[in-house]
Amino acid sequence: MEKKVVIEARNLRKSFDDFEAVKGIDLEVFEGEIFGFLGPNGAGKTTSIRMLTTMLKPTSGQVIINGYSAEKDAILAKASIGVSQQHISLDKDIKVRQNIKHHAMLRKIPFRDIEPRMKELTELMGLGPFMDKMVVELSGGWRRKVSLVCSLIHDPKILFLDEPTAGLDTKSRHALWGIIRQLNNKGTTIFLTTHYIEEAEGLCDRVAIVNLGKIVASGSPKELCDSVGHITVEYVNRDGKRFGKQFPDRQSGKEFMETLKDDTNVTLRKTTLEDVFLIVTGEEYSKGGADNKITENN
Numbered sequence: 659m660e661k662k663v664v665i666e667a668r669n670l671r672k673s674f675d676d677f678e679a680v681k682g683i684d685l686e687v688f689e690g691e692i693f694g695f696l697g698p699n700g701a702g703k704t705t706s707i708r709m710l711t712t713m714l715k716p717t718s719g720q721v722i723i724n725g726y727s728a729e730k731d732a733i734l735a736k737a738s739i740g741v742s743q744q745h746i747s748l749d750k751d752i753k754v755r756q757n758i759k760h761h762a763m764l765r766k767i768p769f770r771d772i773e774p775r776m777k778e779l780t781e782l783m784g785l786g787p788f789m790d791k792m793v794v795e796l797s798g799g800w801r802r803k804v805s806l807v808c809s810l811i812h813d814p815k816i817l818f819l820d821e822p823t824a825g826l827d828t829k830s831r832h833a834l835w836g837i838i839r840q841l842n843n844k845g846t847t848i849f850l851t852t853h854y855i856e857e858a859e860g861l862c863d864r865v866a867i868v869n870l871g872k873i874v875a876s877g878s879p880k881e882l883c884d885s886v887g888h889i890t891v892e893y894v895n896r897d898g899k900r901f902g903k904q905f906p907d908r909q910s911g912k913e914f915m916e917t918l919k920d921d922t923n924v925t926l927r928k929t930t931l932e933d934v935f936l937i938v939t940g941e942e943y944s945k946g947g948a949d950n951k952i953t954e955n956n
């Protein structure tokens with residue numbers, strides 16, 4: 659069966675005065691996917707998400723959401739999506755419960771459906787004990803969960819999450835990835851940005867890596883790792899600079915290791931999405947990685 663495209667961007671561009679932040683993005687996201695939109699700070703992720711969700715008018719190009727043009731049929735396109743923005747916009751001086759109800763009313767949810775829907779989502783997020791607190795009293799992580807409940811209140815087919823786990827501690831972050839997986843298992847298509855590349859690798863069916871306003875790589879994490887060589891030799895040279903070099907197989911990686919006798923901290927391991935990210939964005943290996951010995955990890 660042919661997969662249905664539910665998010666489509668064609669040659670999407672956005673300029674702010676004479677600065678072009680998004681330089682012609684083409685993408686297709688299929689129904690039921692978790693799609694990761696990755697890139698360094700300032701790459702154009704939030705600007706793209708805002709255009710994909712009808713919040714920002716593109717300078718040129720087209721967005722089609724669930725078959726509807728975001729420009730010509732914005733109301734229908736918008737009805738299919740939920741958005742949790744990078745900078746959470748909640749009314750801080752009213753209770754959590756009121757914030758959620760307010761969103762439900764904006765989404766024109768029938769009155770009788772609001773309470774059951776709110777109950778289901780607040781149970782999913784573990785928000786029960788916070789429902790009668792003012793938003794201003796909540797930590798960033800709990801505010802993020804309130805924002806997620808608001809974005810899900812109308813049971814959207816497609817959920818856009820811009821940095822959903824930014825600022826969360828490890829436990830909350832993993833809990834939130836679990837919730838995202840659960841929503842996806844129930845059929846919600848997820849489009850998300852994150853700086854946690856390792857976690858995106860485990861979670862996303864496909865990713866696009868964006869740099870300086872352009873998509874520089876896209877595919878499943880495995881396809882991307884294979885495309886650069888699925889074995890990586892990571893090493894630190896005599897000047898203390900860290901490098902990673904990719905190879906199509908272990909043997910060629912090992913042969914390269916032999917040539918590195920004067921270097922320390924050499925590791926042979928599987929290539930990760932983080933390696934691909936560093937290669938295609940031109941960023942440097944700066945942290946993580948090898949021990950003070952030659953190792954061979956899988």
Ligand SMILES: Nc1ncnc2c1ncn2[C@@H]1O[C@H](COP(=O)(O)OP(=O)(O)OP(=O)(O)O)[C@@H](O)[C@H]1O
Pocket residue numbers: 674679697698699700701702703704705706744
């Ligand atoms: N309203 C605006 N006016 C002018 N420039 C803007 C505006 N919004 C974004 N930009 C610029 O566009 C570029 C892309 O910004 P954007 O917020 O889309 O990046 P991002 O990939 O989401 O980054 P981050 O990972 O930091 O969230 C940046 O250089 C930013 O300064």
Ligand SMILES: [Mg+2]
Pocket residue numbers: 703704705744820
């Ligand atoms: Mg952003």
